[in-house]
Amino acid sequence: MTTATQHMTALAWMTGMMVSPEALALNGNLTGLAGMGFMVPMALVVLLHALNAASWREPAEIRKLHNTFGSYVTAWILLAARPAVAVCMATAVLVTAGFVFNEVFVYWFPNFGFAALVLAALCILNLASHRIASRVQVFLTATALTGLAGLALTGLSTGDAATMGGGAAHIFNWRVWGMTAIAFVGYDLLRYSAPDIDSTARLRLPLIGLAVAGLVLGAWNAAALQHVDPSRLAQTSIPHILAAKSILGPAGRVVMGVVTIAGAAAAVNLLFQAVARMTAVMAHRALLPSVFAKPQLTLVVLTGATGLSMAVGFAGSDLLDVSLHAGLILWLITMGLARLAPLLTDNPKQGSRKTLMRGQVLCHLVILVTMPALAAALWWTDDDPFNLGGTILILAAITAVLSATGVFTARAKVRNPAAGIHN
Numbered sequence: 001m002t003t004a005t006q007h008m009t010a011l012a013w014m015t016g017m018m019v020s021p022e023a024l025a026l027n028g029n030l031t032g033l034a035g036m037g038f039m040v041p042m043a044l045v046v047l048l049h050a051l052n053a054a055s056w057r058e059p060a061e062i063r064k065l066h067n068t069f070g071s072y073v074t075a076w077i078l079l080a081a082r083p084a085v086a087v088c089m090a091t092a093v094l095v096t097a098g099f100v101f102n103e104v105f106v107y108w109f110p111n112f113g114f115a116a117l118v119l120a121a122l123c124i125l126n127l128a129s130h131r132i133a134s135r136v137q138v139f140l141t142a143t144a145l146t147g148l149a150g151l152a153l154t155g156l157s158t159g160d161a162a163t164m165g166g167g168a169a170h171i172f173n174w175r176v177w178g179m180t181a182i183a184f185v186g187y188d189l190l191r192y193s194a195p196d197i198d199s200t201a202r203l204r205l206p207l208i209g210l211a212v213a214g215l216v217l218g219a220w221n222a223a224a225l226q227h228v229d230p231s232r233l234a235q236t237s238i239p240h241i242l243a244a245k246s247i248l249g250p251a252g253r254v255v256m257g258v259v260t261i262a263g264a265a266a267a268v269n270l271l272f273q274a275v276a277r278m279t280a281v282m283a284h285r286a287l288l289p290s291v292f293a294k295p296q297l298t299l300v301v302l303t304g305a306t307g308l309s310m311a312v313g314f315a316g317s318d319l320l321d322v323s324l325h326a327g328l329i330l331w332l333i334t335m336g337l338a339r340l341a342p343l344l345t346d347n348p349k350q351g352s353r354k355t356l357m358r359g360q361v362l363c364h365l366v367i368l369v370t371m372p373a374l375a376a377a378l379w380w381t382d383d384d385p386f387n388l389g390g391t392i393l394i395l396a397a398i399t400a401v402l403s404a405t406g407v408f409t410a411r412a413k414v415r416n417p418a419a420g421i422h423n
Contacts, residue, residue, distance in 0.1 A: 006197050009134045011209045012141040013193035016270030017186030018213040019144035019263040021096045021240070022089060022324070026183040028239020030176045031221040032230045037171040038180075038221055045180040046214040048370055049187065052335060053206035055363035057199070058191045065341040066285075071411075075287040075403035077338050078278065081331035082189075083302070084395055086271035088324035090306040093264035094118055095315040100241075104257035112310060118261075119310075122269050123303040126276070127296055133273055134194070140266035145216055147259040152219035155247040159226025178378025181371075182328040183217075184210065186267075188335070189274035192281070223247065272302050288406040325382075326391040329375045336371035339364040 017023060031038045066074045097118060098111035126133045187206040190197075197205070224233060224243035233239040244256035276295035283292040292298060314320050343364045382388045 006194070007201060007205060009138055010190060010194035010197050010201065010205050011212070012138040012266075013134070013270055013273075014187040014190045014206055014209045015141055015145070015213050016137060016193075016266040017089075018184055018217070019141060019148065019259070020089065020267035021093045021260050021264055022267070023183045023217075024148075024240040024260070024263065025237060026179050027217050027221055028224060028233045028236070028243065030179040030183070031224060032233025032235070032239065033173050033179075034171060034176045035230050036222070036225060037173075038176065039218065040171040041177045041180045042214060042218055042221075045177065045374075046184060046210050048181075048366075049184050050207050050210050051363055052367050052371070053187055053210070054203055055360060055367070056188070056338075057203070061338065061342055064345050065338055068341040068344055071287055071407045072404055075282065075407050076400055077334045078282060078287070079403055079406075080334050080396060080399045081327045082271070082275050082278065084399075085324065085327035085331060086268075086275045086302055087305045087309060088320060088327055089271060090119065090268045090302070091309040091315050092320055092324055093267055094306070095310060097261045097264035100257045100260045104253055112315075115310060115315075116307065118265055119268070119303060119306055122265065122272060123299060126269070126273055126299050130273070133269060137193075137266060137269050137273075140262045140269065143262040144259045144266060145212070147255050147262070148220050149216050151244055151247055151252060151255055151259075152216065152223045155223025155227055155243070156219065158247065159223060174377040175381035178329075178374050178381065181332055181374040182325075182378065184213065185328065185331050186270060189270060189278075192274040192277040193270055195277065272299055275302060282406075283410070286407075286410045287403075289409045322384075322388055322391050323395070325378070326388060326395050329378055329388075329392055330395060332371045332375040332378075336368045336375075339368040343368065 030041075034041065062074065062078075065077065094115040095112065098113070098115035101114045102109055102111040125136060187209055190202060190206060220240075220243075224239065227246035228239070228243050232242060236242060240260075241253070241256050244252035244259075246252070248255065273295075276298040279288055279292045279298045280295045282288040283290055309315065309320070343361060379385055379388055379392065
């Protein structure tokens, strides 16, 4: 692939979760809570994520984490959220896509049957070829972003700005800040989903992707406010569908149906590909048993776990929502905790790059404080914080056991601990 094609593919991978039905629902709810005040937390949170992307250099930072805290903590930080989110989000968004396909396009086709077909197709696709999966990801993400941008522009041009609700006071709703933070995660999987791009592009592309996603989602949120009452956006689980119907009527319902299905497939494709390649890298670094050195096993495990979740009725349950939000909150927490290692090892007084090093230390400190703070805000403002907190602790404990087991087993047979991240 040419460099331009590689960069386009990387952008499609890193924005996959930002166009998922889950992210669209979060955007609609937070917009309903904040009104036009959503622009302030969205702009600052996108800048925060951009700072996180620009100041994090894997695999060097992972090596610092390993050297500072050891294999168990490193494995826990990598595994604490991503596999759980992959299974929970795949279950949630694929079933959502199935319902949309059933209600908008082919009413006689069973919704769970459609979800199962998409799940199987994505598994086969990823098992067959990373290159083919990448091309499909470009198509899926481009379709979702184009449809959303088209609806946003139509809504802004036909709506009444005077109907926009909310004001500046709503920017102090801390739940809005937490929801915005988890709505933009996924860019940090770029190292695993697009391993062939160079280190410079790996730092620059997330900034471009976050800017594009922020602009499209910001325009969409503003358009939704012109056509739907903020209280309805805040309370419904399908704010994006309500807004699309209000903007374009039946045609808007069809366009949002396409966006929903494409966004769901893009998110699952990203999570399955990235988590599978991440566990392969961990196996090469003796953080997991060597059986995980090939990503195919993890792909099959993730697919099987998702299919089982659908089969036992996990989809649509309150437990699924709580588990997914717990995983996303843990994702933010681990983003922050990972900065402890460079803070303890980087010395801003060393060498001629003293000013640059001080800036990097400041970045690490900002991420260390703000990411867990946003996670805490989302947890504490939940309707049932004790249930959510218990789920977070259970998920963290299960991951701790799995991480310890994986590292202990891997130590018996170290396949290739010096292997690079591209393996």
